[in-house]
Amino acid sequence: MSIWTVSGRVKDVALAASREQLATLTLYRKGESDLLHRDGMWFLLATCEVPEPEPNSDPVEFLGIDLGIVNIATTSDGEIIAGRALNRLRVRERGLRAKLRKKNTPSARRRLKKRRGKEARRARDINHKIAEHVVAEAERTGRGIALEELTGIRERVRLRKPQRATLSSWAFAQLGSFIRYKARQAGVPVVYVDPAYTSRTCAECGHIDKANRVAQARFACRNCAFVDHADRNSSRNIRARAQVLWRCGAPSTAPASPRRPRWDWTQAQHHRQ
CATH class of the missing domain: 3.30.420 (Nucleotidyltransferase; domain 5)
Incomplete structure (x- = not known):
């Protein structure tokens, strides 16, 4: 891909994606894309218009x-x-977050923010x-x-x-x-x-x-x-x-x-x- 910067356009920037994502980008990408910086990593947000298949109008059940x-x-x-295994993990994570909130130090707040993000991603x-x-x-x-x-x-x-x-x-x-x-x-x-x-x-x-x-x-x-x-x-x-x-x-x-x-x-x- 190529990116506009304050120093001009930078061309031939490599990106990593799964085989399915690359195929979707190649076939259905529309318009410009956004570049997002989060947690020290860069993400390419591309809009793709994928045609919908004909809906099943007569399901067997x-x-x-x-x-x-x-x-x-x-x-x-x-x-x-x-x-149950997932719920046990969720209870454990909730207990750890409660302890961090109670401690309320700068490092505890940073760890709490990190654990909240991890739970949301899971x-x-x-x-x-x-x-x-x-x-x-x-x-x-x-x-x-x-x-x-x-x-x-x-x-x-x-x-x-x-x-x-x-x-x-x-x-x-x-x-x-x-x-x-x-x-x-x-x-x-x-x-x-x-x-x-x-x-x-x-x-x-x-x-x-x-x-x-x-x-x-x-x-x-x-x-x-x-x-x-x-x-x-x-x-x-x-x-x-x-x-x-x-x-x-x-x-x-x-x-x-x-x-x-x-x-x-x-x-x-x-x-x-």
């Missing part, structure tokens, strides 16, 4: 994704992504990997993706103080946006459903009861005795609701705002029966 605190993501196929990397995995699986099997509408989740849920800290520290909105844009690039439809009672509803018979949720990871229906992992049961309910919405002509898009009309799930249950 939906892949339900349940997002949670203990397990960041659980699919309706039963796959649990980023669970969360972003994990969210990218989860989104890529989910979208690749949906694209491979010809399915759409079903997600809960999590707008205002921090205001809706009631949790103990340690759980509130864990909930607030993870970028669920970022994960949702990563899944959305990666799915758009792959032509995979995404449907958002009402999250009400997904953790209390039996995926087999549809019975809703607070007592169905025996423990954090265990679901046992009081009506039909169906037993499953609680997060997988929730993801299956999310998948079923997405299929109903898709048959009713739901748009493949993200929620527009927190005030948009909510889906009446009693009507959906009646339609399903």
